[in-house]
Amino acid sequence: MSRATLFNSPLLLGFDQLERALDRMNKSTGDGYPPYNVEQIDDGHLRITLAVAGFSEAELSVQIENNQLVIRGRQEPESEDRVFLHRGIAARQFQRAFVLADGIEVESARLDNGLLHIDLRRPIEEPVVRRIDIERSGTGSKALT
Template sequence: MSKMGLGGHPHMLGFDQLEQLLERSAKSGNDGYPPYNIEQTSDCSWRITLAVAGFSEDDLAITVEDRQLVIRGRQGDTGEDRVFLHRGIAARQFQRSFVLADGVEVGEAVLENGLLHIDLARERPENVVQTISIRKGGA
């Protein structure tokens, strides 16, 4: 017997892409840097907070690509010749991705005290009842 995915289940019509989204999320390559929090701010809104100490607004890029929120960080070279006796502060580039559900929109992004806050919200869908008329078949 072959394994049936969500898209192949007879009662789950149109959910073919759900499995693809789950696979893409699992392969997103996030290595734990930078650390982040996700908090629910209301029934239909969330806030993602990333610890990005040392990054400026110009070092960060936030995009939405194919229902995926992508945050990239790359610090520019200061051009100064600096000699570190100890270097414990990470200054590496990163990419952190989050898969967004249908209807979730990215709102404001704020950089404050080394924390990048990104607000997300989903509009509450209206309950729609649609009546389908039945026509009589025949000649």
């Protein structure tokens, strides 16, 4: 079933935000740099780890923008007196974005041995059951249940 067909179903009400999030996610797929892992620590915690070798804490930024976790890296230009015989370590800027579900919170970000770890907390929601009273037609009073 295509996505357009799925979200036009009369059984799915109020999922327009999810559709927009999927569109943002589709547009943000990049070239794969920097490589990253997403791991589930336990039922309520996730960790995103990006390989950012060569970047200092000052050259990295982690922000939340419109329910997206956006990580940017920008290195300062190197001095021109360096001569490389081979340059295999990437020294380019990047932006990596992750769409966050409602309720996901960023707990911390830390740089350790060239890896940027971002810890997220996903609250475990209890199922909510609520009874809706049915009113009688035309009288405005509630039906006996």
